[in-house]
Amino acid sequence: MIMLKRSAVTLLAVLCFAARAEDAPPAKPVKPAELPKPTIREVSPGIFEVGKVMLDQKALTVTIPGKLNMERGLLEYVLVNPTGSAHESLLVTEVKASDIHFAMLLLGAKGGAITAEPPPAQLDAEFFRGAPKITGDTVFIFVKWKEKDVEKTVPVEDWLYNESSKKAIEHGPWVYNGSMVYEGRFLAQAEGNLIAIVTSPTALINNPRKGNDNDQMWNANEKDTPKVNTPVEIIFKLVPPAAVKPKDKP
Numbered sequence: 001m002i003m004l005k006r007s008a009v010t011l012l013a014v015l016c017f018a019a020r021a022e023d024a025p026p027a028k029p030v031k032p033a034e035l036p037k038p039t040i041r042e043v044s045p046g047i048f049e050v051g052k053v054m055l056d057q058k059a060l061t062v063t064i065p066g067k068l069n070m071e072r073g074l075l076e077y078v079l080v081n082p083t084g085s086a087h088e089s090l091l092v093t094e095v096k097a098s099d100i101h102f103a104m105l106l107l108g109a110k111g112g113a114i115t116a117e118p119p120p121a122q123l124d125a126e127f128f129r130g131a132p133k134i135t136g137d138t139v140f141i142f143v144k145w146k147e148k149d150v151e152k153t154v155p156v157e158d159w160l161y162n163e164s165s166k167k168a169i170e171h172g173p174w175v176y177n178g179s180m181v182y183e184g185r186f187l188a189q190a191e192g193n194l195i196a197i198v199t200s201p202t203a204l205i206n207n208p209r210k211g212n213d214n215d216q217m218w219n220a221n222e223k224d225t226p227k228v229n230t231p232v233e234i235i236f237k238l239v240p241p242a243a244v245k246p247k248d249k250p
Contacts, residue, residue, distance in 0.1 A: 038102045048106070051099035055106055060238045062103045066093035068145075068230045072222040076198040076215050078141070078156060078207075079234060084192025090159060090220050091143070091195075091234060097188035097204055100236075101178055104137075104204075107238045111178025112136030134199060134206045136177035138239040141195070141205070145232045154224075156234070160197065161221040164211060168221050173239065175206045205236070 041049045046057040054063040066079065069092040077089035086092055112135035141156040160169045174195070179188035179202055187202035188194060196203035198215045211217045226232075 038099050048103075050103040050106070052095045053099045053103045055103045057107065060107050060240070062100065062107065062236045062238075064093055064095040064100060064234050066091045066095070066232050066234050068226055068228055068232060070220045071225045071228050072220050074216065075160070075218045075220060076196065077193055077200075077203070078160070078195035078197050078205075080194055081189075081192035084194070089193075090156075090225075091232065093194070093234065097179065097192075097194055098186055100194065101186070101188070101204060104176060104178070104236065104238065108240065109137045109139075109176050109178065109238055111176060134175055134177050134201060134208075136175045136206075137241075138173045138244050139176045139205065140172075140237045140239065141174055142235040142237070143232050144235060145226055145230055147226060153235075159221050159225045161219040161223075162211070163217050163219055168224065169209065169218075173208070175208050176204065176236070176238070177201070177206055179204050 038050050043049055043054075048055040048057070052065060055061075056063070069080075069086060069089055073088075075088055075090055077085055079091045079093060080086055080089040081094065081097070082092055084092075142153055143156050143159065144151065144153040146152070155171045157169045157171050161167070162169045179186060181187070188204045191202055193200060193203045195205040197207045197212065197218045199206055199212045206212070
């Protein structure tokens with residue numbers, strides 16, 4: 001029997017998902033009845049597929065397929081769809097933002113409170129001075145891949161380089177804020193940007209580290225990343241609020 005968290009089921013009646021990023025903004029908010037519902041399949045007890053997303057209720061993980069997109073160069077994103085800012089993202093995936101978000105809600109994520117107005121297209125110093133701190137659930141992010149038939153898993157931070165400290169960024173949590181809905185569009189899906197290393201309120205996940213307002217600080221760590229187009233799995237592990245330690249707080 002499939003057991004779904006009530007908050008996630010309720011979301012289907014209120015969230016406005018965009019079918020494709022290139023769709024024009026609707027004149028009116030999309031009615032809930034018109035929205036596509038994610039396909040959910042129970043693979044084994046506690047393990048579910050939500051589209052191309054694998055959800056493990058016991059481990060509190062959501063796993064999606066993707067590939068390495070950049071092994072060197074400045075980054076503003078860790079993960080995007082091909083329709084997003086792929087020219088400045090470490091990883092890309094074909095998985096829809098709405099499926100990831102629904103799976104995270106099934107695990108119990110709530111996201112953060114974000115202003116109803118979307119940010120400007122260009123996030124400059126003026127925006128960051130007045131922008132509220134992004135809040136949400138604590139998540140850890142891992143990447144899994146095969147190298148010469150040997151399966152490896154590392155924190156995604158190992159593949160990210162801090163130009164200020166001149167080393168891979170410190171291991172630690174990320175913030176699952178869950179993006180936002182505006183004029184009937186789920187903005188993470190409409191824009192195609194999923195994990196931001198330089199603050200982006202419309203992404204699903206954001207970087208809480210110092211320097212997250214600096215688009216010249218973050219690079220792909222070419223010393224440790226595999227080759228471009230290497231298939232990977234991206235794993236999000238949700239940390240329940242009661243289990244968050246002070247050092248884990250974003």
